[in-house]
Amino acid sequence: xxxxxxxxxxxxxxxxxxxxxxxxxxxxxxxxxxxxxxxxxxxxxxxxxxxxxxxxxxxxxxxxxxxxxxxxxxxxxxxxxxxxxxxxxxxxxxxxxxxxxxxxxxxxxxxxxxxxxxxxxxxxxxxxxxxxxxxxxxxxxxxxxxxxxxxxxxxxxxxxxxxxxxxxxxxxxxxxxxxxxxxxxxxxxxxxxxxxxxxxxxxxxxxxxxxxxxxxxxxxxxxxxxxxxxxxxxxxxxxxxxxxxxxxxxxxxxxxxxxxxxxxxxxxxxxxxxxxxxxxxxxxxxxxxxxxxxxxxxxxxxxxxxxxxxxxxxxxxxxxxxxxxxxxxxxxxxxxxxxxxxxxxxxxxxxxxxxxxxxxxxxxxxxxxxxxxx
Amino acid sequence: xxxxxxxxxxxxxxxxxxxxxxxxxxxxxxxxxxxxxxxxxxxxxxxxxxxxxxxxxxxxxxxxxxxxxxxxxxxxxxxxxxxxxxxxxxxxxxxxxxxxxxxxxxxxxxxxxxxxxxxxxxxxxxxxxxxxxxxxxxxxxxxxxxxxxxxxxxxxxxxxxxxxxxxxxxxxxxxxxxxxxxxxxxxxxxxxxxxxxxxxxxxxxxxxxxxxxxxxxxxxxxxxxxxxxxxxxxxxxxxxxxxxxxxxxxxxxxxxxxxxxxxxxxxxxxx
Numbered sequence: 001x002x003x004x005x006x007x008x009x010x011x012x013x014x015x016x017x018x019x020x021x022x023x024x025x026x027x028x029x030x031x032x033x034x035x036x037x038x039x040x041x042x043x044x045x046x047x048x049x050x051x052x053x054x055x056x057x058x059x060x061x062x063x064x065x066x067x068x069x070x071x072x073x074x075x076x077x078x079x080x081x082x083x084x085x086x087x088x089x090x091x092x093x094x095x096x097x098x099x100x101x102x103x104x105x106x107x108x109x110x111x112x113x114x115x116x117x118x119x120x121x122x123x124x125x126x127x128x129x130x131x132x133x134x135x136x137x138x139x140x141x142x143x144x145x146x147x148x149x150x151x152x153x154x155x156x157x158x159x160x161x162x163x164x165x166x167x168x169x170x171x172x173x174x175x176x177x178x179x180x181x182x183x184x185x186x187x188x189x190x191x192x193x194x195x196x197x198x199x200x201x202x203x204x205x206x207x208x209x210x211x212x213x214x215x216x217x218x219x220x221x222x223x224x225x226x227x228x229x230x231x232x233x234x235x236x237x238x239x240x241x242x243x244x245x246x247x248x249x250x251x252x253x254x255x256x257x258x259x260x261x262x263x264x265x266x267x268x269x270x271x272x273x274x275x276x277x278x279x280x281x282x283x284x285x286x287x288x289x290x291x292x293x294x295x296x297x298x299x300x301x302x303x304x305x306x307x308x309x310x311x312x313x314x315x316x317x318x319x320x321x322x323x324x325x326x327x328x329x330x331x332x333x334x335x336x337x338x339x340x341x342x343x344x345x346x347x348x349x350x351x352x353x354x355x356x357x358x359x360x361x362x363x364x365x366x367x368x369x370x371x372x373x374x
Numbered sequence: 375x376x377x378x379x380x381x382x383x384x385x386x387x388x389x390x391x392x393x394x395x396x397x398x399x400x401x402x403x404x405x406x407x408x409x410x411x412x413x414x415x416x417x418x419x420x421x422x423x424x425x426x427x428x429x430x431x432x433x434x435x436x437x438x439x440x441x442x443x444x445x446x447x448x449x450x451x452x453x454x455x456x457x458x459x460x461x462x463x464x465x466x467x468x469x470x471x472x473x474x475x476x477x478x479x480x481x482x483x484x485x486x487x488x489x490x491x492x493x494x495x496x497x498x499x500x501x502x503x504x505x506x507x508x509x510x511x512x513x514x515x516x517x518x519x520x521x522x523x524x525x526x527x528x529x530x531x532x533x534x535x536x537x538x539x540x541x542x543x544x545x546x547x548x549x550x551x552x553x554x555x556x557x558x559x560x561x562x563x564x565x566x567x568x569x570x571x572x573x574x575x576x577x578x579x580x581x582x583x584x585x586x587x588x589x590x591x592x593x594x595x596x597x598x599x600x601x602x603x604x605x606x607x608x609x610x611x612x613x614x615x616x617x618x619x620x621x622x623x624x625x626x627x628x629x630x631x632x633x634x635x636x637x638x639x640x641x642x643x644x645x
Contacts, residue, residue, distance in 0.1 A: 066536055086539045099537035103555045112551075116542030147638045164541070 006216065007231075008041035015078070017042045017168065017200050018063065023072035025058055025224075032058040034224040035072070045194050045201045047211035050221035050247075056204045059221075060170050063202065064093045077167065087116075092166040096173040098157035100145040106156050107132075107141040113164045131159040134193060151182050158190075162197060171203040175210060187213045208248050212236070220244050238281075242372055245293040250328065252299075252339045258290040258371065265371060267292050270335035277310040280371040291372040296328055298368040299341035301354065302361050309363040313339065317358045322349070329354065331362055397614060404607035411602045421608040431609060434593040437504055438573060441589060445511035446568035452512070453519025453568075454561055460520070461527040479517045487514055488581030495582065502584030510582040511575065515568035522567060526560035566624075570617075
């Protein structure tokens with residue numbers, strides 16, 4: 001099984017397709033990218049995720065050739081791409097606004113890049129038809145961009161950027177303009193197309209769900225730095241910093257001090273509260289400050305104190321966020337902290353066991369929480 | 375629908391009379407048989423016939439057309455270039471000064487523009503004629519073109535050009551294949567504006583025209599000083615007709631294009 005898994009980043013023999021080597025980009029006084037080194041491998045679906053202004057778009061624009069690094073090198077297949085202008089790079093980009101040429105038909109939009117390459121007429125026609133088929137746009141070939149819907153426009157933009165069979169496709173917030181339902185369908189379509197064409201995709205997004213769904217690896221960025229780059233499950237389950245734990249998904253973070261106890265640590269987080277116990281792969285000195293991050297779905301909520309769990313806290317229901325399929329309970333501890341617990345709504349709302357102001361017990365297993373230094 | 379009350383009807387009549395009565399009189403009297411402009415002596419088209427025989431008027435018309443076509447074309451090229459620099463070049467030293475200087479001729483009194491050009495032409499010893507009028511008209515109509523084109527460029531999505539570069543265009547190709555076709559309507563209306571400005575300019579042309587070249591407005595103006603002739607009425611009627619046909623057809627074309635676009639967009643929304 002393990003040989004068939006796609007994880008070239010764990011293979012020391014694998015040659016990366018893109019290498020950022022100590023890349024810094026400054027705009028005047030402002031440092032957009034701060035000395036970053038990262039490898040991206042062939043056939044990867046790599047997501048750059050972060051809040052606006054974190055530098056993710058700058059990373060992408062440097063790959064496309066619209067910006068040049070101030071310091072450091074970017075290699076594409078082992079070659080420094082700094083001297084290569086955007087129109088000579090084997091890299092294509094799908095723009096956030098789609099940037100479809102309004103005066104050209106869907107067909108001509110897709111053929112645009114092929115024509116610039118001086119491809120033969122028959123070759124262009126065959127390639128355009130192939131792209132139309134891939135993106136299910138055959139019926140709209142003769143339409144102009146303003147005559148088709150938003151979702152269709154998004155597919156035209158994708159077809160156009162894929163037509164030249166680039167080594168690397170850049171996607172700048174590709175689904176940002178679509179409504180939630182269409183966006184979900186399109187995410188799977190994107191993954192499907194990525195797999196079919198075998199192209200390396202780098203996607204920029206601020207939507208963590210989107211990044212988690214489509215990407216083979218996610219790089220979480222903040223203030224021009226990649227904080228953590230890893231597979232979606234590892235980003236979620238084993239974040240290496242409070243920033244990543246907090247940025248991805250819902251989480252409760254308790255601050256405290258750690259003390260070695262058996263296979264794990266005992267965490268003291270508030271006066272009058274019992275200590276918590278966590279087994280997590282981290283090395284902390286006795287009495288070191290730490291953060292304990294607990295995902296709400298890993299916290300159980302009950303009326304009685306569970307006998308079999310070392311981590312149990314009592315509190316009062318402060319708020320209930322009802323999301324239909326799940327409910328998130330915000331439980332206030334006597335010491336003031338609020339811990340979130342999530343339950344699946346397997347029963348009708350009228351039969352809900354807890355309501356506002358109810359005293360409840362929260363509990364989780366020894367390995368459920370993430371223990372972070374600092 | 376609101377009823378047309380007597381008050382509204384009167385306002386409408388008075389307003390339109392104020393705007394169009396002079397022109398109606400002019401058109402009616404162009405078909406007057408009498409030589410006397412103010413005395414009606416029956417219907418005739420003889421003044422139109424005489425106009426076509428009048429070498430001086432035909433020459434002036436030819437000069438006007440040459441000047442208008444050449445100056446508006448040159449002004450469109452220069453004005454579009456200026457607009458591209460002002461909108462695209464970002465912040466550079468003296469940008470505000472430059473943009474102010476491009477727009478200043480819009481508010482400059484024509485007499486001053488004309489006079490300064492005259493002084494320049496005399497100063498460098500340039501003989502006044504068709505060429506100097508073209509230069510003068512290019513100078514003042516260029517800023518109108520640049521205003522029209524830059525208002526279009528402000529809303530132009532830069533990523534369209536980046537997409538063209540990304541797909542293999544050089545900068546020149548990106549401009550020719552993507553930017554120009556998209557801003558073409560603004561460039562064309564800039565050209566039309568420059569053309570009409572040149573066509574009816576009297577003040578600047580009279581400063582920069584020489585004995586060898588006279589434009590139609592100058593010709594009309596100088597004939598009037600010897601008394602209004604029915605020939606002038608006929609000429610003016612022709613000009614009104616040309617302008618009216620131009621304006622009406624342009625608005626019809628625009629209207630039809632926008633209607634078609636709306637219909638197509640509606641059709642596209644259906645799955």
